[in-house]
Amino acid sequence: MKRANEIDFIGPLISPARQGDVLLSVLASTPEPELAEAFDDSRWTRATTLLNDAFNSYCALFWPTEGELGAQTEEWKRIREVAMPAFLDYFNTGLLADPAQVIGRIVTYVAPFDSTSSALGLITATDAIAVANWIGQELERRLAAMNEMLDRLDGVREETFRHASSLDEAREFVARHAPDLGQQLKDSIDRAGTIDRSDVIERFGPLGDQYWELFCLVRGTGSIVAYPTDDVIAATRPLLAIGPTQAMVPAINSLWTSILIKYEAALAGSHVRERFLAHRDKALENEVAIEVARIVRVPTDTIRGAFETSDGQYEHDLVVVSSGAAFIAEAKASPPTEPFRDPERAFTRIKRAFNSDKGIQKGFDQAERIRVRLASGEVVRLFGQQGGEVAELDPAAIGRQYSLVITRDNFGPIATALAPLLDKKADVPYPWVANILDLKAIADAWEFLGWGTEEFEEYLRQRAPLNGRVIASDELEIVGYFLAHGSLEALQTAEADRVHLNPHYSDFFDQLYRHRQYGGPAPKIGTTPPVMMDLAASLRMGEPVFVDPGSGRPSSDGKAAATDLTAGGKVGRNDPCPCGSGKKYKKCHGS
Numbered sequence: 001m002k003r004a005n006e007i008d009f010i011g012p013l014i015s016p017a018r019q020g021d022v023l024l025s026v027l028a029s030t031p032e033p034e035l036a037e038a039f040d041d042s043r044w045t046r047a048t049t050l051l052n053d054a055f056n057s058y059c060a061l062f063w064p065t066e067g068e069l070g071a072q073t074e075e076w077k078r079i080r081e082v083a084m085p086a087f088l089d090y091f092n093t094g095l096l097a098d099p100a101q102v103i104g105r106i107v108t109y110v111a112p113f114d115s116t117s118s119a120l121g122l123i124t125a126t127d128a129i130a131v132a133n134w135i136g137q138e139l140e141r142r143l144a145a146m147n148e149m150l151d152r153l154d155g156v157r158e159e160t161f162r163h164a165s166s167l168d169e170a171r172e173f174v175a176r177h178a179p180d181l182g183q184q185l186k187d188s189i190d191r192a193g194t195i196d197r198s199d200v201i202e203r204f205g206p207l208g209d210q211y212w213e214l215f216c217l218v219r220g221t222g223s224i225v226a227y228p229t230d231d232v233i234a235a236t237r238p239l240l241a242i243g244p245t246q247a248m249v250p251a252i253n254s255l256w257t258s259i260l261i262k263y264e265a266a267l268a269g270s271h272v273r274e275r276f277l278a279h280r281d282k283a284l285e286n287e288v289a290i291e292v293a294r295i296v297r298v299p300t301d302t303i304r305g306a307f308e309t310s311d312g313q314y315e316h317d318l319v320v321v322s323s324g325a326a327f328i329a330e331a332k333a334s335p336p337t338e339p340f341r342d343p344e345r346a347f348t349r350i351k352r353a354f355n356s357d358k359g360i361q362k363g364f365d366q367a368e369r370i371r372v373r374l375a376s377g378e379v380v381r382l383f384g385q386q387g388g389e390v391a392e393l394d395p396a397a398i399g400r401q402y403s404l405v406i407t408r409d410n411f412g413p414i415a416t417a418l419a420p421l422l423d424k425k426a427d428v429p430y431p432w433v434a435n436i437l438d439l440k441a442i443a444d445a446w447e448f449l450g451w452g453t454e455e456f457e458e459y460l461r462q463r464a465p466l467n468g469r470v471i472a473s474d475e476l477e478i479v480g481y482f483l484a485h486g487s488l489e490a491l492q493t494a495e496a497d498r499v500h501l502n503p504h505y506s507d508f509f510d511q512l513y514r515h516r517q518y519g520g521p522a523p524k525i526g527t528t529p530p531v532m533m534d535l536a537a538s539l540r541m542g543e544p545v546f547v548d549p550g551s552g553r554p555s556s557d558g559k560a561a562a563t564d565l566t567a568g569g570k571v572g573r574n575d576p577c578p579c580g581s582g583k584k585y586k587k588c589h590g591s
Helices: 016-028 041-062 074-092 099-119 125-163 167-177 181-191 197-204 206-215 254-268 273-296 343-355 360-375 436-449 453-466 475-485 489-493 503-518 535-541
Strands: 194-196 239-241 246-248 301-307 315-322 325-332 380-383 389-393 400-407 432-435 498-501 531-534 564-568
Touching: 016 041, 041 074, 074 343, 099 125, 099 254, 099 273, 125 167, 125 181, 125 194, 125 197, 125 206, 125 254, 194 197, 197 206, 254 273, 273 301, 273 315, 273 325, 273 400, 273 436, 273 453, 301 389, 315 360, 315 389, 325 360, 343 360, 360 380, 360 400, 400 436, 400 453, 432 436, 432 453, 432 475, 436 453, 436 475, 436 503, 453 475, 453 489, 475 498, 475 503, 531 535
Parallel strands: 325 400, 400 432, 498 564
Antiparallel strands: 194 246, 239 246, 301 315, 301 380, 315 325, 380 389, 531 564
16 A cells, blocks of 8 residues: 555565666666666575665665774764664655655646646646556556466467377367467567657647656666765656666556655756745644644544634644543654764754754743643644634543644654654653654554444553654554554553564555455454564574563563563464564474
């Protein structure tokens, strides 16, 4: 559902989306060789090894040298606890969205500036979507045609086995009953994953020609890629020329993500920058109001764009009251800032952005004003832009309050583990921070499950104490854990400094997307206990050491409580063993 722009290379790439774009951009920066050579399995393996080496090399920036070991202060550790995951997430993670979400973002944020896009030498975003949609449908049609030919091949093969008893009879049978099958199969395979410029022009005329010029990448026309962190041309040109009039599309989702990246960058660097950013802020506020309403289902009151004073001081984006609870949500549309390679400079830059007027800290401070006033028993009156009172929040009727900060973009570990950056008093609860795409996915899940305010409150109550304790790449992993096990309690009670969540917890949302869009099996929730491993003990023992989810204590060597755990789902007897051996659990650690 949400893993957009991934390219299926041979070998275990650590960041397929980003590494695929880098590799294609490196190829685009070099001329076509005079003598073409097959890029066989050994070359693919070599390429993936080099890509992983290049990307992994950045980890060394954040670890002490041999001479520095043992001399690290708590501040040294805190800086890298923030800078390292922020750096790796920023450069390794693409937009985690399905095509419909990407198209929705283009329509919401970019399409209103179609006239400006035309003035900047682009076709309109609306037209770009139309062409991309058609290409996507054509690629699906060609893939279906290839699969149909493969099915036909299976049928002919079975018929041949039934009617022929020798090789000569088999040849004669195939020649008589399927004379053109070989050529048709070859043609369907050749066309799968490719698109022809003439077909695009035939369908869209001059518009199709303009689209091809804007989004097709020709080898030898790209700039040199010196570092994996460089901007890469493949991210904005999803069609890769394989001839004068033909291109292949290695990642279908890139048809839409390329539009979003290209057009937002163009608008942000143009004369309408301020208007575009203001529109971006307002559009996010609208989205947040819609999705929060879907989650709480029956809000008693919804207040948008209100102020704490009649003269327009202390603005709040959204306050939703439901079932005696108030959800104070502030929307922040600014994207994450690009971290420096140097950890100290990276931390300073990240912290500055975090604390800015458009940052997460500011959103928390804004929401906290109302939460504190209500929690202290104060009646809170809110006013509209014209100065008139629009709402009165009565603490007698609102016994529970929650601060929410919703970002437009994914802030990764910065948002899921707020403790190292957020300034707050010890007795103040952490806010809940999520990006809008995750919020929409959560709203989809809540609707699917028939959940509402009660379940959302329960999640927020259990979620807040996990800041600084649970390591997850995005909020969907934590929500997925909640859905899989019915509670976050084991994460709270395990005797560990850190608990790393298995990224597959977010699979629930992928399954829900496939169920809703394509009729796949419905995802299920459960109350089974998680499977946990002690990282330190596992390294010490040389094999996985599973622990009791309730305590976090190693179950095999009886040594001290764990300091670092990984949490995954329940393991069945026929499931792969969590140790990674490749064997079934019943024949490995379950034997």
